[in-house]
Amino acid sequence: MSAVSAESHRARRAIFQRLRHGASARNAATPAGDQAPYITPWQDGADLSVSRTTRFIDNARNWQAEVVEATPDTWLQCVVDLIAERELQSVAAGRDSAISEALAGSALADRMYWLDGAIETCRETLFNGIDAGITTATGGVAQTGSLLLQPTVAEPRVLSLIPPVHVAVVHESTLHETLHDAMREQRWVEAMPSNMLMVTGPTKTADIQRMLVYGVHGPRALIVVLIRDAAGGVA
Template sequence: MSGAAAEPRARAAIFARLRAAPDVEPVAVPDVAGYYRNRAAPSGESRRERFVRNARSWRAEVIETTAGDWPAALDAVLDARNVRRLLAGRGTTIADTLAARLPAGRLRWYDAPLASFKPELFGAIDAGITTTLGAVAETGSLLLWPDAAEPRTLSLVQPLHIAVLHESGLHETLFDAMVGQGWAARMPSNALLVTGPSKTADIQRMLVYGAHGPRELVILLLRDGDAA
């Protein structure tokens, strides 16, 4: 029997077993909102300080800067790591600043289909830069919502991922972020939680960075209250 012919029979058999299974008592939905509502608020440090500490514990580099100074901080990051080509998305809140700041030879827009762009993407791009939806202080994680302007490839392929984060986007927990930003009403097709650079310990239980993603994560944290 060919695979194509066997597939409908296998599916029918699975559904038949499911229909024949005995009824089970429904499981009560946990009171997630109540759990977070009754948690004691962290003390001893600000949310920004807590995020920075946790992000750095995952080997992310956090550079605290301002809305006016972050382009200069970006220049320093690119020069220190000898980044020759930086990949960015058009139509983002940082696109105009990047275009005005970086020479055309150093800035590459992600404006080509992936199929035709792969050789350059994997062979000639040193870093990718993205905006962020916010971050979670509890875990030091960035929140990214990839879209047509900023595909998820921008944060997953290059050896270096640079993320621009506003302090106003910091939330204490992921639950707080989901509620505060109204995720239920506008869930994206893909949401990313980035906690440090890419790492794995699958090979001989040795922790290796950059095996299947960026080996470095640099976060430009734009503090609130600073002049734009």
């Protein structure tokens, strides 16, 4: 190791040590109850006469997402039908994701493009040869109708970022009232995700004359396949 590299390594290690020490000191000095004034109660503006699931669906649709309800037995056929109805010829997914085995054994097998190599080797295909990307979601937020995505090596971010259509599969049991509830109930404090995304509807921008326009960049359509729980749903 050169003198410059060794010095850079020591400096980097010293910075991280100071950050860790500072975080520990802040956590010790700030009781959990002190965070309450900074958190908006989820009940504000919520219609408590309807279920969390219904509020998630309504809010997602308000942001131009399409929500398709399914069961643990029918979700795969729903995805197959959605792809066929839209005549999407090439569909990308992660090779080792939670749904890859099911997709590989479905009627979509001959349309699947498996993303299992370096992004640099498939960039051209992703931008010019893929009609849709299919991912899972780790949860949803009823307050805003948002999806929570945690990209991994098995399911890279590009699947929900580049193809014109993003199909996301999410379980009803993972819906939360607010982002704060999701952070607490999924216990992020014990293992903070390195990359967690909150996706609300298809891509949009208001940069052009302050007018909200959908699908200017990234996915023009977001389809949420919501797997309803057999037990009857979330209150």
